[in-house]
Every structure is written in structure tokens, then in C-alpha cells.
Amino acid sequence: SQTIHQWPATLVQPVGSPLSLECTVEGTSNPNLYWYRQAAGRGLQLLFYSVGIGQISSEVPQNLSASRPQDRQFILSSKKLLLSDSGFYLCAWSVAAGNTEAFFGQGTRLTVV
């Protein structure tokens, strides 16, 4: 069966520090991968998606970047965090674009102080 792992669950980082959030998927090949951010009490904002190794599309300009070094690994990074980067980050995967369900990780609560 397929599983998705996202870590860490919570993270407190000082302003200006780097960030690396990792997400891995097991039990499937060539998934579509997504990074979302969710503001408190709000819906999901798509940050990045990837349809294959090394293929990253960015949906919003921001202080973050994403990479897909392996088929089932998706990394969200920042060189220097801003206070506004605080939020709840969710990784997800799907078999095909939009026509099937998305499977989510448990999320990372990032607080930039």
C-alpha cells in the first residue's frame, strides 16, 4: 500500500535561518507531488508541484523553493526564512493530475521567530 511521510511535524526556526522539509512517498512510482501551505482557518494554497524528477512548477512567487532529487522525494527549502513563512505545510501526492484523489502527509507546523 502507498504511504507518505512528511517530517518534521513541528519546527521552530529563527528569522534568517535555512529550511528543509522533506516528503517521501512509498508504494507508487512516478507520482505527482505537491507542496501546499495552509494559513490558520483557511484553505490550501498550492506552492509547488512536480510531475517528475527535476521538474518543478511554482504557483506563487515566494521565499521558498522545491526540489525533487528522486522519484518519490520532494523537498521544500528556503535559504533565509521570513516571519511570513510561518504556517502549516502539507505535502501530497496523486496518481494523475486532478482526476484522482490526493493523499496528504501529516503536515509540518513551521513557526518562524
Added chain:
Amino acid sequence: SQQGEEDPQALSIQEGENATMNCSYKTSINNLQWYRQNSGRGLVHLILIRSNEREKHSGRLRVTLDTSKKSSSLLITASRAADTASYFCATDAAGSNYQLIWGAGTKLIIKP
């Protein structure tokens, strides 16, 4: 921009009652999905309804889709305390290029 908009924003009902949440969207869609999110956790897929379907059932869940009104509803029958969560609709808008577009969600509280 936000495609789906759920209403109400919050709903509090007694255990055993039915809960109805609505979602409206703006553009043509291929399908519409409903997800549940427990506080501080990831989202869990509940049900997907395609644009050529009008109603779908899964256990205590009933989803309807009215493409003429660009709206969907999620009905949870015989609610339980464990149904307390936020519920989101997401649309795969035609031509959206891999995106699911999300509403802001309905926060459902089931009082024991």
C-alpha cells in the same frame, strides 16, 4: 484565486443530527472532491464526484453536484463526535494544469 467556497464557515450541531455543508465554484470542472481535516493534521479524501454525476454516496456521506448552479453539497447523516473536523471541497477546474483549487473549509463541531 480561490475557486471553491464553502458555507457555512462553521457549523455546530448535536450528535445524531445531520450536517450539511455547501460548496460553490466559479468555472467549469472535471470533478469535485471533498476532504476532511482533523485539527493540525493532513487532509483525508472522502469522496470524488465527476461533472457528469449528480449524486454519490459513501457510508453516511451523500454528495450532490449541480453543475448548472456550480455548487455541491456534502451531507453527513447521523453525525458522531468523531465527525468533528474541517471539511474542504476542491475542484479540478478544466484547464487548471494539475491544480486542485480549494475552498476555505467548513469547521464542523459535533456536540455530544
